[in-house]
Amino acid sequence: MLRIRVPIPAFPMLLVCLASPLSPQPADAPAQGALDASGIVERMRQHDADQVKQLKHYQAIRHYQVQYTGLGTSIAAKIDVEIVFDNVSGKHFRILSQSGSKLLCDKVLRRAVDSELEASQDKAATALTPANYRFELLENVQLNGRPTYVLQVAPWHESKFLYRGKVWVDAKEFAVAKVEAEPAKNPSFWISRTLIQYTNSKTDGVWLPDRNRSESKIRVGGTAVLSIDYGAYQVILSGPQQDAEKNLPPHNPLVTVAAF
Secondary structure, three states: OOOOOOOOOOOHHHHHHHOOOOOOOEOOOOOOOOOOHHHHHHHHHHHHHHHHHHEEEEEEEEEEEEEEEEOOEEEEEEEEEEEEEEOOOEEEEEEEEEEEOHHHHHHHHHHHHHHHHHHHOOHHHHOOOOOOEEEEEEEEEEEOOEEEEEEEEEEOOOOOOOEEEEEEEEOOOOOEEEEEEEEOOOOOOOEEEEEEEEEEEEEOOEEEEEEEEEEEEEOOOOEEEEEEEOOOOEEEEOOHHHHHHHHOOOOOOOEEEOOO
16 A cells, blocks of 8 residues: 655754754635545545556755754755665665765764665555544645645654644645644654655656755754755656666665655
């Protein structure tokens, strides 16, 4: 069974290191306005299942950045990561470059990549499904000119890979377009609060991650911001387009993830 997932970057190692002395406007109801929350979630499941069948391959260059400001200092780091997804072998990551604080590169940004692997190892436990969340339909709005449902989601249990907040669902295609939330479980004692903003966008007929921004308030002072720009995708869909895969450059995997 396919599961809808939204990755949640983690900050624990960043916070341990840094703690040391060193809204859309209301709109007319969409055409499917008669649907309740459970009906919307079922359509989301159907959409995701169709996309899994359709999506054969993609690749992109992601840009990860973290910056901490506080305690009289500001430190930052960046890494660029090649991601290659194949519907048979899964995801492969390769670090292309890094700059800034080596500590933040190693302990935060590389671990953000690793967290995607960890979350994928138990897909059922991280899925946006009734097994993990309670859903409530709040309103119908316009998002980027498209009719959209806004759902309130609350996890049934605490987990660093689940969250509570709002999910914007495209009312025509039932893809998750946007998330504003906070983790269901605080990833570290040193964090007082984390706010997450996450967007997907449609590329070559499929919905893929676009941007992710997580802002954490640190108990001892300051703010840490992790951002991910998912880059421009090269997409291959199942069918006649699959021969185009031969023209894509080779890659050397860093880690492998078994599901998109």
